[in-house]
Amino acid sequence: MYSLIQKLVSFSSYSKPFSSATTLTHKVSNFTVSYLIESLGFTTKLAESISKKVSFEEKVNPDSVLTLLRSYGFTESQISNIITDYPKLLTLDAETSLAPKLKFLHSMKGASTSEFTEIVSTVPKLLGKRGDKTLSVYYDFVRDVVQAPENCRVLLLSRSSFPQGNLENKIRNVTALRELGVPQRLLFRLLVSSYQPVCGKERFRESLEKVVEKGFDPTSSKFVQALHVVYQLSERTVEEKVDVYRRLGFSVEDVWDMFKKWPNALKFSGKKVTQTFETLKKCGLIEEEAVALLKKNPQFLRVSEENIANSIETFLGLGFSRGEFAMMIKRYPVCIGFSGETVRKKTEFLVEEMDWSLDDVVSHPQVFSYSMEKRMVPRCGVIKALISKGLLGSELPSVCSVLACTDKMFLRRYVRKHDDDKELVAELMAYLHQRA
Incomplete structure (x- = not known):
């Protein structure tokens, strides 16, 4: 006993610095979230998401940034968009870093306040660029794209104004993508990013031709995603990756179909693809079933072997x-990606509290994607109430009948049929408005 106490004391003493650091980090994160909610009216969810990218423990600097933006005529809506897209702005020094850039753009370009604020709020990350000449070229490009007529497919820019090097390549390449129909929201991300696909010259042209040849829709985000993947892979590397899939039972057509569904399917190493394939077989799938699963859901490749093993153990x-687990994977592959806590909590609720069987869950594994708070608990509350009043007969409705239908269908099936009893309907509606 004494030895155990010694270990606990020793562990406690070593864990104090870690605990203090964790507490400090949590405190800073909480301050950031509170500030974003109170100063910008962000939802808690959005504020928490932004706090993972940037954090601060005092409001002096972010207050100065917001005051500066308002002084230049940015509306509250535009400021919200700017901070959502480029939260790092709140950590910049308003006087020495941000003010000179805003002053330069506003005074040198001769734009109206509304035009100026629209351009900057459309691509706020351009404020992170250094050097007046570079900043000016980025600004001009964004302005030309924003102001060009929607039906204008060709952007006419003065090549003589471009500085030499990567920026010239980047603007030329982004212009080419715009001519193909790639939407502004995707163009601007490429313009301000440091990703290679739009910085090259010959390599960019070759990659673009391959992506167009594969039939990707330029208006979709998959087009840009595919461009990233193709740009990063040599012809030899692509051939080697395709060969790995072929050895596992896929045809060449299968591989390219998977690539079109999810371009990142070609980014994984042959070792990772093979490991995932073998793990699926260990889960109980035969070779043909594993091939079919990955053909339909290539995103499954990003699930680690450790997560798959943990999922098996949980189920x-x-x-x-194991047979039932394999059946659920075939019916609803994404269920393997849910946390053990989620699977356990929902299974126990459905089986122990609602008295459905494990077979019922196996027949409809989509239940693991349903919200406990918004769907499962409220709807099951209605079912329990109806059963207690003897209004559902002797058999419990199927999981699918209760949880898989739309809200409208559920109301019609289990609530509106009792419209003649207003008190009962009010009671049932109260269950639907409750939260877990």
């Missing part, structure tokens, strides 16, 4: 057999 621990 088996809850009483599912």
